[in-house]
Amino acid sequence: MEDKINNLSSSQQQSTASYVARDIDEKIKARLDLLRRAAASLPPAILGEPAALRDWLRKHQEIAPLFSRGLMVVQPDGRKVIADYPERHLSPDFDVSERFWFRSALESREPVIGRPARSSIDGEPMVVMAVAVTDPAGVPIAVLTGATALSSPGFLNLVQGNRIGRSGGFLLVSPRDKLFVSASDHAMILSATPPEGVNPLHDRAMAGYRGTGITVNAAGEEEFSAIASVPTAGWFLVARLPTSEAFEGVRDLQTFIITNSLMIAAFASTVLFFGMRRFFRPLTEAARRMHQMADGHVELAPLPVRRMDEVGELVHGFNYLLGKLREQEAALRASEARMAHMAHHDALTGLPNRAMFHDRLGQAIDRAERGGTLFALLYIDLDGFKPINDTHGHSRGDEVLRVVARRLSGLLRKSDLIARIGGDEFAIVLEVDVTRAGAETVADKCRTALEEPILIDGLRLALALSIGVAVFPQDGRDAQQLIVHADQAMYAVKRGGARVPAL
Structure with a gap:
């Protein structure tokens, strides 16, 4: 039973660690992507106008307030802050030229994550992310940074605000910095990782191992540990639970069996035989069902609690553990469903993407061939979109694409498909009661x-x-x-004089 619980606990720990690690990774990706898009849309002309630049930072912070400590633009030499929001009135000699995140942003030209540290202003634990702002020739003209407090809501809350069992919890580790980034035990936040040799499983994790194991921590306590990667930041997450707590039910059961066995030994052999057989029947049935479920012979299902004694407590504990496992499985299925939706839908407009479009087009062809029916394909290109994107910026261009998607979707029936297949191109598939004249009417x-x-x-x-x-x-x-025919027909329309209406 101890081996079975060991396997079950390891699986549950790994599922929990993977779920929390994916949640953290998605939040870090969102912040890096926000910095990348903001840097790409920052007008170089306002770098010389601190008031205008601060207003620009304010708008971006209000639209997507992912950086709880605000945004800041620094000169490319790192010796002066051009503007920041919220304004913190930094001293004139505020210099970040030697900071790791500043040098890395200039060298990589991609968003980077700095070493988590305490703020020099108020001592709050935080992490800085930065990206270089370049001119058309690719030369850095500024560095855009965003800072997030480690305790800010919706960032590392699954690590700092949760425990596993009574005394277990999470550790978020940065191998590059040899630092505990966050932990369920707040006293460990931003503390150094233990020296090599103190915790063998921790040493393996620092070297790249991801999985589960039993180890003895720095405090001398044996614990289950499950390790999952946070790849975007190069961090890893540890979900840990003391083995004494995991095997508590088994230890209670051992005590119960020994105590009652000594008491019953004094009874007559007949009373002992019939009494013990009746007493342990529920336990035997429960153990047999547990083995069958563990070996996959029967479906996982709660065991009946026949009486609330030690056996009933054990069965109740097993049922509770089974419920927790199902909750984790449901969370994983929900996460997989979200990922499947993202894989087949355009992130900007919410419409089906190119991959789903080709899949649905193939299905439409199969249905039309079987039923001897018609269907129509409309290939759409936006005239006048590139000047809008170039003149008014990508953020407004993205909003234009969303409005176009809503207007076109509002014209169609539920049986029709509209997809964004890339850039400013859309496609529509009409299947029910289709004629060429009807397709032209929809166009x-x-x-x-x-x-x-x-x-x-x-x-x-x-x-x-x-x-x-x-x-x-x-x-x-x-x-x-x-597709070739529709594309050629679309370009024929474009060459024939489709134009943008005057305002």
Whole structure:
């Protein structure tokens, strides 16, 4: 039973560690991506205007407040802060030129994560992320940084705000910095990792091992440990639980059996035989069911609690552990469902992406061939989008794409498919009651939907659509032929004079 619980606890610990590590990794990716997009959209002209730059930082912080300690833009020599938000009135000699995150941002030209440390202003534990802002030639003209407090809500809350069991918990470790970034025990936050040789499993984790094991920690306590990577930051997460707590039910059961065996030894052999057999029947049945479930012969299911004695407590504890495992499995399935949705949908508009479009197009061809029916493919390109993107910035361009997606989606039936297949190109598949004239009518409705200018930040932005139509099977009997025909028809429309309406 101890071996079974060991395996079960290891599996549960690994699932928990993987879930929390993925949550942290996604939050770090979101912050690095925000810095990357902000640096790409920062107008170089306002670097010489601190007030305008501070206002720009304020808007970005209010739109996506992922950096609880604010944003800051530093000169490329690191000796002066051009602007920061919120404004902290830093001293004139504030110099970051020798800081690791500053040098790394200039060298890599990609967002970097600094060494977690305490703020020089108020001593709060925090981590700095930075990215170089470059001119068109790729020369750094500034460094954009964002700082997040380790205790800020929605960042490392799953580590700092949770425990495993009564005395277990989490450790978030940075091997590069040899530092505990965060921990369920707040006293360990930003403390140095133990020297090599103190904890063998920790040494293996620092060298790259990921998995589970039993080890003796620096305090001399034996514990289960499960290790999972946070790859974006180069960190790893440890979920740990003392083995004494994990095997508490087994120890109680051993005590119960020994005590009662000594008491019953004095009874007559007949009373002993029948009494013990009846007494241990629920335990025997529970153990047999546990073995069957562990070996995969029967489905995992709660055991019946026949009476609330030591056996009932053990069964109740097993049922509780089984419930926790199911909760972890449900969380993992939900995470997998989110990842599957992200793999088949465009992150900007929420529409199906190119991969799902090709899959649905293939299904439409199969249904049309079996039923001898028609369906239409509309290939759409936005006329006038590139000038909007170049003139008003990528953030407004992204909002234009979202508005276009909503307007086009509102015209279609539930049976129709609209997908964003890349850049400013969309595709529509019409399957039910389709004719070429009907497809052209839908194309006209799409063009009409974009006649009204799009209002963004007080700007009236005008677009037009170039739409090419292909009908199965007249214009092609496979996906490639249909796409080529629709694409050529779209470019023919574009060459024929599709233009952006005047405001």
